[in-house]
Amino acid sequence: MEPLDARTLPDLVRAGAAHHRDREAIVDGAVRLTYAQLGAEVDRFAEALAARGIAKGDRVALWAPNGWRWIVAALGIVSAGGVLVPLNTRFKGPEAAYILARSGARLLLVDDGFLGNRYIDSLAAAAAETPLPDLAETVDLAGWDAFVAVGRPVDAVVHPDDLSDLFFTSGTTGHPKGAMLTHRQSTELYVAWSELAGLREGDRYLLVNPCFNTFGYKAGVIACLLRGATIVPQAVFDVPTTLEIVQRERITVLPGPPTLYTSMLDHPGRAGYDLSSLRVAVTGATIVPVVMIERLRAELALQTVLTAYGLTESCGTATMCRPDDDPHTVATTCGAAVPGVEVRIDETTGEVLIRGYNVMRGYFDDPRATADAIDAEGWLHTGDVGTLDERGYLRITDRLKDMFIVGGFNAYPAEIEQVLARHPAVAEVAVIGVPDERLGEVARAFVVARPGPPPDPGDLAAFCRERLANYKQPRSFVLVPALPRNASGKVLKTTLRAGAR
Template sequence: MPAWTTPDPVALHARTQPDRVACVDLASGRKWTYAALDAAIQRTVGVLETGHGIEPGQRIATLARNSADLLILQQAAMRLGAIFVPLNWRLASAEQRAILEDCDPVLLLHDAAPEMALPRGCMPIEVPAFAEAVAARAPAPRRPLSASDAPSIILYTSGTSGQPKGVIVTEGNALATAVNFGVLGRVGNASIFLCDAPMFHVIGLITSLRPPLLQGGTLLISPGFDAGLTNRRLADPTLGVTHYFCVPQMARMLREHPDFAPARWTSLTAIFTGGAPNPAANINWWLEQGVCMVDGFGMTEAGTVLGMPVEADRIARKAGSAGLPAPTIGLRIVDEDGRDVAAGEPGEIWLSGPSITSGYWNRPEETASAFTADGWFRTGDIARQDDEGFVTLVDRRKDMFISGGENVYPVEIEMVLLDHPDIAEAAVIGVADRRWGEVGRAFVVLKPGRVVDPAALVSHCGARIARYKVPKEFLITDVLPRTASGKIQKHILHTWTAPASGHN
């Protein structure tokens, strides 16, 4: 069978609905119809190909805040057969340098001068200068598209446990994610996405952009999250936002802002959350405000995996669950021997399907170890699936610890702590203990102006979970270390030890 070529929804909609608004850059006010966006992408192809001599397979890196220019660049790289590599601008310069050395790009687009020396052969150029060159260029002739299984994007994982890995994303993977989230999230031709999740992350670059582009919807791209601006945009009838994707920490900042007015979010289908656990109590609070908070589960390596229904009564009945598997996802929950577990039993999630990555850039051994002999992707996430098919995440396999011979999953304890009225954030790790082997250490961020006695937290937990699960230490801290996507960096918490560290 001939190779299936890369899908190109922008080119399709430039012909089916050329005058529909495809994209708005909220910072600059620039707008593109589908016809104009298609032409801008082709002009960018010309700048890359003849202006910079970029060839298929070469890498183009970015170190810049969200903008429509990044979307246009990625789509142009895709049409050229080059590989788009967005860097996390929140990383230290040494971390950014390590990623650049790993992916070896020929071009780096940036909106602030890089603080590190660039690898040899990597040319830096500022985003505004690049955009000016694009505006002055005639559209390049169209060329045949690459095969859909060729690498198109490299997304470096957030590094919850150390050194980031480059996850290879093909256009076939991205299309499957567009289908998966599009079905679960009720995305259609009239959908309008507010996009302020960072575009160096799978949520910002794939989940927030590809479903509406596939359907011919509209993207509203902002430079980044701002609680006040986002509140006002969600309430703005002239924008008509239907879909908004964020991590639970962003949602909390929205509700704590003075401009929070969910009754005015009249066009919103739902707030979609992922990237970190979302407690049932939190989801139910949003339902009481008249907002469907639709939790889900995805990964850089797999795109959208699970999603809750967009039905308030179904959400309430299953609050705390990450939902049902997306249509192109094959999912198993297995024990340590790779056997399927019974309904309600915890096990590791294994995945298959067209959205699953082919592997990690320059890491053949890690790629091989991520897949079973018959091709299932091992996620490392522990979950339970009930008899209706709804999946609830339990924890990361590596975060589980054993206390007195019993398996303890920190997320379960964290959910209990987050039910406490004085606690804003919580994280639990296992630490060595002479008597029990390992015990829990909880790091707690209090709500403003609150004071809590650790003994009261022991009682709070003891009334809700087994005694062996109750942490032996509760350390109060001002902040938890998180990745840009909102995940807690537990490897850093393991370096936060006693009160002398300042995290007590």
Template sequence: MTSLVAPIITHAETTPDHEALRGPAGSLTYAQLVGEVKAYAGMLAARGVAPGDRILFIGPTLPEFVVGYLGIHAAGAIVVPVNPLCTPAELSYFIDDAGCRLAIAWESLASAARTAASEKGIDFLTLSAGATADADAITDVHDFDDADIAMLLYTSGTTGRPKGAELTTGNLTAAARISGQLSQSTADDRVGTGLPLFHVFGQAAVMLSGLHSGATVSLLPMFTPTSMIDLIVKDQLTIVCGVPTMWNAMLHAPDDTPADAFNHLRLAVSGGASLPLEVSNAFKRRFGCDISEGYGLTETAALGTFSRPGTPSPIGTVGPAVPEVDVEVRGSDGQPVPTGERGEVFIRGPIVMRGYWNRPDATAETIDADGWLSTGDIGEFDEAGNLRIVDRAKELIIRGGYNVYPSEVENALYEHPDIVEVAVVGVPDEHYGEEIAAVIATTPGVTLDAAAVRDWANDRLASYKLPRAVHFVDALPKGPSGKILKRAIDPEPLLAAVVEYRAARNG
């Protein structure tokens, strides 16, 4: 049987009473989880859902999300998980583009989805506490081919309308298997996260991987640094997964965690964005746990490279290619570049998506005839085969003919003890083409000015890399996974800051 539910059924048969999921309202054993998934699938089938149908799905990071997600899959339908914060207009676009026949949304998040479903003339179903299903359970879950689409996950992109990445059953099964192999997870592990489960990281590398391994998965519906620390301590997590802004926030939580509270935590996994060096070092100092960084995309089911536990990769790198996957760094001529040289990162393997839904041109532009996916990221390999992601190709700043990688400037600024968050972006400039701007959030109550920031950077960076524009905010805009959204930063204050800097220099 090829199904995301198949390994969970195996665990339910061999260890039925082992806890599969934990949430604020209680837990589910593997036997209970399989029973609820089959009941949910039965309810969908009774409502006319057929294999291949696309189902819009909205839910928080709770066990009910897992039941609904796997229930849709068990019925043979395609899950279309989306952000609960989407507006009716955005949801209408997803419904139209994917051709959804049903929308399902968590009870307290249902308003926008109900409106969009009504406007588009499709059925709407509330996902309620306990994921109750009022129909007979299916006997057998749907049997997929590896190449069958299991999920459409819409990529936010930087330009144009979102595209649906076609992740197959084979993609997600491979991602779960490989993630488990990398973390060396077993049924004895307790895996936890506050990541949104509609995001590929939370789905593939945490939810599906943990259940594939037979581990107990603890879910936190609303991340705060204190609640994440409490979850690690209360559930004695052995593996925890998050993004850099989460680790950074935990560092700034009240320092009242007992020194031995994290003794059982053997692995912290970071992804979604580059992890600043100082955040990694500070986490190790405070909590006594190394953070292993990985790299992947929605289009690669969250996988690509990973820093192997027990064999730490050099700080600033994201490890070598994961098992079963090939990674290359290529120059502008399309050929692999020598070790230590920079180029675009390409990935090939069983985790690479089938394509973009109804976008043959975009698919052809992204995946070549040999199965290599163009990531749009700039990277370099070291002598040991560890990849360093330098930046997004589209985020590269070219100032006066010099290439400036925002992550390098951000890492230097993160070393400042009073800088909590920072994003470095390029703004248009008549003289240099682009000028470097830093948007900074400081420790509450701390006063920091632009001159002090530039002085700090001047001791650590070449002069052409210094941020001329410095703008302070209470917090940086973030996406649903906690990743800083540079495209949401208002450029007007940055342009004004450049003018102010120039005027001060010329005056």
């Protein structure tokens, strides 16, 4: 079987070991695993899980940063027939306990002490309020060798439509819910993603996006395995370290959020690194400045710069730009639906709806939330507001919850942010609505400045007056060193609103 034909993750690992045997699969510091060695390590880990009683359908949680151990453990879980439940490395004990309890995880694998976080202690404290009756064992991955030393043959038979993972939504507006995703969805969708991205055999992919979210795992680990690329995981984004890895490992593919690229482009030491190997960048966000796309192509000579759109419930991807799209299209749209997926806009609310093989099977053990998210015709209601142009290219204007009303007019923060991002002194911007006695709400902009003199609020206001209708113009500007984000890179506008109150 060719890797691109595999429709279960165990088959994908085996196919990679056979077809790309001596090619590097993972480079993580001093650890360098070929595809054959990766296959052997995954088998050992799956057998260790089987020896501890993990059977088909059992949920196994993984609380660790990007690294070769995360990749082997995740693939080992699904190869043993288990269901992977990734945990965010920024979680505190109560947040992790909620997901462990909600998923009914039987086993927790944890890199205790990462960045000084005592995960096991924090979880033990939280368990007093959130009992974990299903959790039979917690294993610190520091004892890796001892864990994999005891194993037994795996007898689980994995099928394409079996659940492969439960990725819990970020929970920025309530309790997280576990999206049920299958082996077939993860493999089939990322065959399409990797083709549109131009990922190819022999590429070297710097994996900065966290593996505990769908984009990092599926557009990173799974896409690389499908194409025979080398995965170079980075546990924590740090600009000098990233630049050094790109130079040392001759990285060709570097997906990430817009802030990753702006941080690299604006770093004062960038000229001291050889970044000529870079070929592909893939990003995605409500706002992607056109100037950033132009700079990536002009200053880093990237051949392919794409934007994409998706959410956990759509297996991470629904639309993508195409390699020959111009910078304006890449910056202002999320591309068209990937093959086999439909996208339409609700005529009443403007909400983006998605239907296709990539839509989750539902929320784990939550039929009511599933019914609220997926209608009787199979359309996933994303909660995002957008438009489709005549080409079928999607433009996200904002979240339904982020829209605010100024004197009776609907204002969408993304539109205002796109304008402000063009100001030469602005690196990043986030806009929220704040109360106003006369108009009900008005826009407030939180601005991260580019290196150099900070922008003058009066200049920013004049810039907006020239480009935005009156009701859209921010009435106040707040200069901040950084925007608050969750570990998936999403700006936490709830935090900004709380501060404004």
